[in-house]
Amino acid sequence: xxxxxxxxxxxxxxxxxxFAGFSYSVSSAQESISNIKNVKLEELLLLGTQxxxxxxxxxxxxxxxxxxxxxAKIAKIPRVSLGGGYTxxxxxxxxxxFYEKNITVDYYNHQAFANIVSSMPIYNGGAINNKIEQQxxxxxxxxxxxxxxxxxxxxxxxxxxxxxxxxxRQIEVTKQNILxxxxxxxxxxxxxxxxxxxxxxxxxxxxxxxxxxxxVFRNNNDIELFSNYLDILTGLPTNTILKPEVTASMIxxxxxxxxxxxxxxxxxxxxxxxxxxxxKVSESSLSITKSGFRPNINANLILNxxxxxxxxxxxxxxxxxxxxxxxxxxxSSFYTIKHRIQGDKLQIDKSNIAxxxxxxxxxxxxxxxxxxxxxxxxxxxxxxKDVELSMSNYKIVKSRYDNDFALISEMVDAELQLNNSKIxxxxxxxxxxxxxxxLQYAMGKL
Numbered sequence: 346x347x348x349x350x351x352x353x354x355x356x357x358x359x360x361x362x363x364f365a366g367f368s369y370s371v372s373s374a375q376e377s378i379s380n381i382k383n384v385k386l387e388e389l390l391l392l393g394t395q396x397x398x399x400x401x402x403x404x405x406x407x408x409x410x411x412x413x414x415x416x417a418k419i420a421k422i423p424r425v426s427l428g429g430g431y432t433x434x435x436x437x438x439x440x441x442x443f444y445e446k447n448i449t450v451d452y453y454n455h456q457a458f459a460n461i462v463s464s465m466p467i468y469n470g471g472a473i474n475n476k477i478e479q480q481x482x483x484x485x486x487x488x489x490x491x492x493x494x495x496x497x498x499x500x501x502x503x504x505x506x507x508x509x510x511x512x513x514r515q516i517e518v519t520k521q522n523i524l525x526x527x528x529x530x531x532x533x534x535x536x537x538x539x540x541x542x543x544x545x546x547x548x549x550x551x552x553x554x555x556x557x558x559x560x561v562f563r564n565n566n567d568i569e570l571f572s573n574y575l576d577i578l579t580g581l582p583t584n585t586i587l588k589p590e591v592t593a594s595m596i597x598x599x600x601x602x603x604x605x606x607x608x609x610x611x612x613x614x615x616x617x618x619x620x621x622x623x624x625k626v627s628e629s630s631l632s633i634t635k636s637g638f639r640p641n642i643n644a645n646l647i648l649n650x651x652x653x654x655x656x657x658x659x660x661x662x663x664x665x666x667x668x669x670x671x672x673x674x675x676x677s678s679f680y681t682i683k684h685r686i687q688g689d690k691l692q693i694d695k696s697n698i699a700x701x702x703x704x705x706x707x708x709x710x711x712x713x714x715x716x717x718x719x720x721x722x723x724x725x726x727x728x729x730k731d732v733e734l735s736m737s738n739y740k741i742v743k744s745r746y747d748n749d750f751a752l753i754s755e756m757v758d759a760e761l762q763l764n765n766s767k768i769x770x771x772x773x774x775x776x777x778x779x780x781x782x783x784l785q786y787a788m789g790k791l
Contacts, residue, residue: 380584380585380586381586381587381588382581382585382586382587382588383587383588383589383590384587384588384589384590385589385590386502386503386506386589386590386595389502389506389575389578389579389587390499390502390503392579392580392581393495393498393499393502393578393579393580394495394498394499395580396579396580397494397498397578397579397580398580399494399497399498400491400494400495400498403487403490403491403494404491406487406490406491407484407487407488407491409487410480410483410484410486410487411484413480413483413484414477414480414481414484416480417473417476417477417479417480418477420466420469420473420476420477421466421473422465423463423464423465424463424464424465425461425462425463426461426462426463427459427460427461428458428459428460428461428462429457429458429459429460430457430458430459431455431456431457432455432456432457433454433455433456434452434453434454434455434456435454436449436450436451436452436454437449437450437452438450453653455652455653456652456653457651457652458649458650458651458652459649459650460647460648460649460650461647461648461649462645462646462647462648463645463646463647464643464644464645464646464671465643465644466641466642466643467642467643467644467670468639468640468641468642469636469639469641469642470636470637470638470639470640470641471632471636471639472633472636472637475629475632475633475636476633478629479626479629479630479633482622482625482626482629483626485622486619486622486623486626489615489618489619489622490615490619492615493615493616493619496615496786496789496791498578499786499791500782500783500786500791501574501578502575502578502579503779503782503791504779504782504783505571505574505575505578506575506589507589507591507775507778507779507782508571508775508779509568509571509572509575509587509588509589510589510591510775511771511772511775512564512567512568512571513568513588513589514768514771514775515560515564515768515771515772516561516564516565518764518767518768518771519557519560519561519564519764519768520557520561522557522760522764523554523557523558523561525760526550526551526553526554526557526760527554529550529756530547530550530551530554533546533547533550533753534547541749542753545753546752546753549753549754549757550753550757553757553760553761557764568586569586572585572586572587575587591775591778595778596774596777596778597777597778597781599781601715601718601784603711603712603715606711606715606784606787606788607708607711607712609788609789609790610707610708610710610711610787610788610789611704611707612789613788613789613790614707614788614789615789616703616706616707617700617703617704617707620696620699620700620703621700623696623699623700624693624696624697624700626696627689627692627693627695627696628693630689630692631686631689631690631692631693634682634685634686634689635686637675637678637682638678638679638682639674640672640673640674641672641673641674642670642671642672642673643670643671643673644668644669644670645667645668645669645670645671646666646667646668647666647667647668648664648666649664649665649666649667650662650663650664651663707787710787711784711787711788713787714780714783714784714786714787715784715787717780717783717784718777718780718781718783718784720780721773721776721777721780722777724773724776724777725770725773725774725777727773728766728769728770728773729770731766731769731770732763732766732767732770734766735759735762735763735765735766735767736763738759738762738763739759739760739762739763742755742756742758742759743756743759
């Protein structure tokens, strides 16, 4: 028995030395977190919509789509081309027979011409108008992408923001436990010297304190990581440590109905709007393909000048203009584009299926977020009760321990229970806020 007792003491001593090695790192980590910036959620959401690079990329795509619309409209205006040329002609020779005799012709050496040719489409089978409308649909799709990106950025910001608050609250609870164990360690040291407690009791308490310090160390590291995530999302300097300003008024009390939430999601979610635009794009592609069955009619205008008009008898300038209408009808298209038409019809069917898939996905997201939100509300009630029970248990065990009726192991377990229940309550309150914003995102209201 004595050997087993000594073995347990050595085990505690070894664990204490391992965790004590973290103490310097913990203190260093706490000291390294400086330049803390207090921020409100509204401030970060505003910075995110202004500075986020993904949103800027999506905005650039909108600008490109608008330029594509303007480019498609250019097909309606007349095409104008300017042509001209100059040629120097050497003195020609006329030969008789097979290069037997030749006569040099007094030929005019200079020749020039210039012309302006204009053509304007009158009828193009509706292809031009359909292409313009298709580019407008692409622009609407990009506008929808911008809204989707903004909602995703806002959702990520709110999640990281309240997760940061979780970490700060956990550190507060754990630091209070460190102070409590500090007091107990100082008491135990004197009790061990007086023979009232075993050395193992002191080691176990010191080990518990080391665990608390390691927890603070990890939370501090996580604070730096999540602050960095938020810095990147909002365009802040990446070494800025953020401290959320969370108040009790931010805890949601709104009562929500699942069916109403689903209807709002179907109405608001940009993914559905984008999928609906995708169906229209597929339909416009079919219209453009079918325009190949129709003729193309163009109006033409030519202005031309030549100098000289005839050689070698006289040198003069001839100017003329011509206007007319041209018709081009590719009759082979009646059998060459039938597979393209069939492919466009299949693409329409595919786009409609994709729309249904998006609706199913959004329904799952809303139901999941709704259930998690309701679950978070219930968890708060449960964890409040857990804190009350663990606090009562802690007080009882502490009273027994102070009167030498309880072991140090019971005291450690009671304190750990109280610590865990407090942290669980903190997390539950903040999880409720996170799940509320997740539900708002799923409903398309973020």
